[in-house]
Amino acid sequence: MTRHHRLRVALVAEEAAGAQVLTALHAAPEAPEITAVVTTTESEGRRRPQVAATAAKLGLGVRPASELGTSSFAELIGDLDVDLLLNIHSLVVLDPDVVRAPRIGSFNLHPGPLPKFAGLNAPSWAIYEGQTAHGVTLHWMDAGIDTGAIAYDASFAIEDSDTGLSLTAKCVRHGVPLVLRLVADATRDPHSVPAAAQDLKGRRYFGRQVPNAGTVIWSVRADEVVRLIRAADYSPFDSPWGIPRARLGDQSVGIAKASLTGEPTHEPPGTVGQALPSGAIAVAAVDEWVAVRRMWHNGRYIVPCEICAPGDRLSNGAFEG
Numbered sequence: 001m002t003r004h005h006r007l008r009v010a011l012v013a014e015e016a017a018g019a020q021v022l023t024a025l026h027a028a029p030e031a032p033e034i035t036a037v038v039t040t041t042e043s044e045g046r047r048r049p050q051v052a053a054t055a056a057k058l059g060l061g062v063r064p065a066s067e068l069g070t071s072s073f074a075e076l077i078g079d080l081d082v083d084l085l086l087n088i089h090s091l092v093v094l095d096p097d098v099v100r101a102p103r104i105g106s107f108n109l110h111p112g113p114l115p116k117f118a119g120l121n122a123p124s125w126a127i128y129e130g131q132t133a134h135g136v137t138l139h140w141m142d143a144g145i146d147t148g149a150i151a152y153d154a155s156f157a158i159e160d161s162d163t164g165l166s167l168t169a170k171c172v173r174h175g176v177p178l179v180l181r182l183v184a185d186a187t188r189d190p191h192s193v194p195a196a197a198q199d200l201k202g203r204r205y206f207g208r209q210v211p212n213a214g215t216v217i218w219s220v221r222a223d224e225v226v227r228l229i230r231a232a233d234y235s236p237f238d239s240p241w242g243i244p245r246a247r248l249g250d251q252s253v254g255i256a257k258a259s260l261t262g263e264p265t266h267e268p269p270g271t272v273g274q275a276l277p278s279g280a281i282a283v284a285a286v287d288e289w290v291a292v293r294r295m296w297h298n299g300r301y302i303v304p305c306e307i308c309a310p311g312d313r314l315s316n317g318a319f320e321g
Helices: 015-027 050-057 065-069 073-079 096-100 122-128 164-188 222-231
Strands: 008-013 033-039 084-088 105-110 133-140 150-157 245-248 251-264 272-275 281-284 288-297 300-302 314-316
Touching: 008 015, 015 033, 015 050, 015 084, 015 164, 033 050, 033 065, 065 073, 073 096, 084 164, 096 105, 105 164, 122 133, 122 164, 122 222, 133 164, 150 164, 222 251, 222 288
Parallel strands: 008 033, 008 084, 084 105
Antiparallel strands: 105 133, 133 150, 245 251, 245 314, 251 288, 272 281, 281 288, 288 300
16 A cells, blocks of 8 residues: 555544644654644634634634535545544544545544443443543444454453543543554554454443433442432533432532541431531431532522521432533
8 A cells, every 4th residue: 555654644633632632643763744723613602612722723724614514525535535533522423434534444442441442432431330440442433333453451440439531531631541552553563553443242232321310219239329429420510411410409400529437327318417517418328428619609609508408308400501
């Protein structure tokens, strides 16, 4: 196969992950020629167009993400003589013709281990399920969603303090080196890039659903209550799961931060117990008290003692995104 002096890469990217990959590619020892950066722009309604801003700082032009849905995008990839297409945290499902268009192939950086955590919000699901380890996967793209052969992956521990945001950040931190490894291997010898088929019998796919429809169920173990709240915690950014909800009388409140106390209780689930330091409150789960440290109420974060007192009762609440 005829090789370019520099690898030619098209980057389809969003969010902080896309910005970090773009920066790393630009600074890499074997920096590829970035022929296209395709991302959501401010004019398309994105409040924080991080990838577009990073591209501007690097002197790179940006193509709007709306082009991904056009029939001519595959032709564009061919016209640009692209070797690799990298999909970084973009949720657009690319047309099969686009996936096949690059000279070497198209690759997706997925924030979870495959095939066990395919689909959306894998870090949140891993925390909610009580997993002790997680991973990130760089895989070949094919006609399916997260079904392509695995090129590179990395694994790491989930700490008890991890939130949806911090675990997502770990995926990015461990994922960027995988992208750089791909670029280095593809520059040296495209045939050296691994392609390990997934065992799809172990595949699980997560869609847009949220556990308990986003409601805090107090009549379960405290660790399950806290895992849901940690999994949904992307503060200060918007959470893909929203803020888990509970009801206090006729009010809907969000339970934004919580932790285990290790203190057993026999009070009815949802009962508000004693006040804790820094304005937190204790709330009864089925087995122990949960320390609720921050709530969302009337469009702002508050300390729980502002609206809760000992003897109050929190019940299951309707989900609010």
